[in-house]
Each structure stands twice: as C-alpha cells, then as structure tokens.
Amino acid sequence: MTARVLMVQGCTSDAGKSTLVTALCRWAYRRRLRVAPFKPQNMALNSAVTMDGGEIGRAQAVQAQACGLEPMVDFNPVLLKPNSDVGAQVIVHGRAVANMDARDYHDYKRRAFEAVMASHGRLAEAYDAVIVEGAGSPAEINLRDGDIANMGYAEAVDCPVILVADIDRGGVFAHLVGTLALLSSSERARVAGFVINRFRGDLALLQSGLDWLERETGKPVLGVLPYLPGLHLEAEDALPQAQPEKMAAPLRVAVPALPRISNHTDFDALRAHPGVGLHFVGLGQSLPACDLVILPGSKSTRADLAWLRAQGWDEAIARHLRYGGKVLGICGGLQMLGQAVHDPLGIEGEPGSSAGLGWLDLETALQPQKQLCRVQGRLAFAEARVQGYEIHCGISRGAGLASPFARLDDGRSDGAISADGQVMGSYLHGLFDDPQALSALLQWAGMRHAAELDMRALREAGIERLADMVDAHLQTNLLEQWLGVTACVA
Known part of the structure; x- marks a missing residue:
C-alpha cells in the first residue's frame, strides 16, 4: 500500500509549519495510523543524530517523537547547514557531501531531488501516512526554478497542501491571498485549505475576514490555531525570545x-x-x-x-x-x-x-x-x-x-x-x-x-497539547478524509 501524503507549506518562514506538522503527526498517531514526518530539504543549524547514524534537522527528530518513532535520515534527506552568508554544507541522507555556494547548489539540485524522491518512496511503502513540511515559502519567485522543497515536491508526488500563515506578525490575509496569486494554476489547485496560526483574542472579531477569504479564494479555512504560551518544542533555527x-x-x-x-x-x-x-x-x-x-x-x-x-x-x-x-x-x-x-x-x-x-x-x-x-x-x-x-x-x-x-x-x-x-x-x-x-x-x-x-517529558506534554489543539480547532473531518483515518481505525 502507498501512503497518503499531506504537505504543510507556509506563507513565510516561521509561520508555524514545524509546529503544525508535529501536531498533525501526533494527531494521526493517536488514531493508530503508522505515520512518518518528512521534510525534503531543510536549512538549519539545529540538527540531530539519527538511529542509523546520520544527521537531520532537529525539528524532524521532534516530529519523529510525535509519531512514536526514532529519527531516521529518510525523514530529512537534504539538510543545508549555512557556514557563510552565501554558502552551506550540504548533507544528503545524513552525510556531508560538500560545501557549496548558492550557484553550485542550484546546479546540484537535480541530484538532491533524486535523494528526496528515494526517501519519499521508502516512506510511502513503509507507512500509512506521511506528513510533509515545506521550507520557507512556495512564493519565493527567485527559488522556483528547480524547487525541491515546496511545490516542486508536491507536484511530483501529487499531494494536497495546507497553507499556514502567522497572524501574530500581521497581514495574514495578504500573506495567504498573495501567496496563492504567485503560484501556478496547478499549484493553486492543490492548496486544499488554509490554517491561521498564533491567534490571540476573540475569534468572533475575525470571522468576517475568514468569510471574505473563503469567498475570494474558494478555499476553506481549516481552522484558526491559538497562540500557545509556554510550549516547549525546539526551534527550527531562530534564537528563542528573551525571558x-x-x-x-x-x-x-x-x-x-x-x-x-x-x-x-x-x-x-x-x-x-x-x-x-x-x-x-x-x-x-x-x-x-x-x-x-x-x-x-x-x-x-x-x-x-x-x-x-x-x-x-x-x-x-x-x-x-x-x-x-x-x-x-x-x-x-x-x-x-x-x-x-x-x-x-x-x-x-x-x-x-x-x-x-x-x-x-x-x-x-x-x-x-x-x-x-x-x-x-x-x-x-x-x-x-x-x-x-x-x-x-x-x-x-x-x-x-x-x-x-x-x-x-x-x-x-x-x-x-x-x-x-x-x-x-x-x-x-x-x-x-x-x-x-x-x-x-x-x-x-x-x-x-x-x-x-x-526535558523529554516536557516535550512530550507539548506534543500532546498540540494534538489536542488540532482536535479543538481544525476541521478534522477533512484531515480524516485526506489521511484515510476512518478506514485505518476500522
């Protein structure tokens, strides 16, 4: 059986992709799905060592915990660790292959994508569901050619995409509508819905905007996730805020x-x-x-x-x-x-x-x-x-x-x-x-x-808190449909 694949992409960096994927992984794991996380390409200096002796992004190790799994290199087949403003160490399937500048890596992307698809194939055969995290934004025009991290991957495997935006930084409707406008017609079609992240306040005051967004785009708002203070999950890369x-x-x-x-x-x-x-x-x-x-x-x-x-x-x-x-x-x-x-x-x-x-x-x-x-x-x-x-x-x-x-x-x-x-x-x-x-x-x-x-127990409590948030604030009937939860549980 081939796994169901669902991808989370963000309008911006730090929109909440890692957090939402972690939440969906635990939510699916609770429903007895054999679920695995996946990030085709990650750029981060926070990394983890896997059970098979490789190196992957730290966020994917946490997502593995949410799935009840030990980290494996297939969960993040390409990791870029910046070592200058224009270059990075390129790690493929857990092992460093070279230091490359941006131009060299652009030329290398075809081989990197082969590694991505090889990992995808192994996960698709081994699990019921794969929850995928994009990188940055799919609307970064200068990076669209040869993209392997966002829509390039989604188009290759033909999976639905959830688009998440952070309302805490402002301009959330512009982020969502603007991102859609910069996608191709086939890419827009595979966006299955929106999630708005880090909301504080009275949801009733947001409702007119949500109604407008659904009318304007023809896409459902899957839910509005609240800001969660005191959540203990590793950051992908940015330094945490002062205390x-x-x-x-x-x-x-x-x-x-x-x-x-x-x-x-x-x-x-x-x-x-x-x-x-x-x-x-x-x-x-x-x-x-x-x-x-x-x-x-x-x-x-x-x-x-x-x-x-x-x-x-x-x-x-x-x-x-x-x-x-x-x-x-x-x-x-x-x-x-x-x-x-x-x-x-x-x-x-x-x-x-x-x-x-x-x-x-x-x-x-x-x-x-x-x-x-x-x-x-x-x-x-x-x-x-x-x-x-x-x-x-x-x-x-x-x-x-x-x-x-x-x-x-x-x-x-x-x-x-x-x-x-x-x-x-x-x-x-x-x-x-x-x-x-x-x-x-x-x-x-x-x-x-x-x-x-x-710390592991704190992290586990945070993961459980995220899964509770999915049940409370997202349209889980659509998630069940996309991931085949009902059929699996039955």
Missing part, C-alpha cells in the same frame, strides 16, 4: 549569540527550568552579571572565535572567572576553550590555525570525517547519568583530557575539566535534557538545590 520574567532567577546563565551558533536547542532545558534565567548575548552587548557562561556549538569555530575576541568576550570571561564564575563549552565551545584550533584542510573556511581562549589544556584539529553518534555515560565530577549526541569534525588532544567531563559507556572519555574546576567542556549536545545531568550541572554552577527537570 524578562526570569532575570532575577537564582542562577543566571549567559550564552554568546555566535553568528554561526549551532544546536542552540541545547539550552531549551535551561530555559524551561524555573530556577534558571538564560540570556543570549548578541552583537555589541556586554556580558551581564551571571553565574555561568556557556560557549555553544558553532558551524564555523575559528570564525566565531574571532568574533568572540572582537566583542571582548576573552577579557570578559577572564574577569568572570576571577570573580569565581563558571564556564562551560559545548562542542565548538569546547574547542574554543582550548589552546588552539587547527584547520589545515580548510574544512570550515580558509586553511590555518587560531589561538584558543586557553582555559583548557587541549588543541583541536578539524578533520573531513564528521563524528556522528549517540552516547551515554556518567559525569566524571558527579554521581549522575548523562546522555547526548556528538556532531563534530574536530579531534581534540592534550593533557587536559586526562581529567574528563564524562566517562562514556562505549569506553571513551569525553571533554575536559580545568584543574581548578571552574571551566569544563564537552562534545555532547543535549546533555541538559537528562534530568540527572541537568541537576548536577546546575549544582556545579552554583545552585544549591537544583530540582530535576525532564
């Missing part, structure tokens, strides 16, 4: 908003913890008074290290340490904390070496082969389990590694701890998601009574 209500939290954490910051979803558990106030520090901003500084992952470690120095972070961190503060580096942040970062092959840019910040006794050499694996073990400085995933192309060596951050179950050690215990570094992404590890790290950073917080 002014937590500025006086017992433990204050500062994270530099690096130009090429990667996997900032590492900090979602800290943001969700009631005792932690986390602040992303951007361009031109000074390091605020805090207990813990975390240097995050980076897609371009040497370039972001130079940015840190240009912003005065080296001096600010030295002052922070003199006053007894703690510093943690994750992945690229670990590499920055060492004595040097070497890139002799030009993996991330021009070949060369950069002096590190010098707080850990190790050096890192970037290698062509990326380390991709899920790991678990125990923290070396506390009686606590830790688990996470590695995504890096650097190999670190030095005397500092003799005092590791964690001892892994596969026999390896991870990271390093300085002699005075103030500075630590780890290659493990997602290490705060484990309740034991989070509690131990918060205590190390200065929190006396660090309550445990289970």
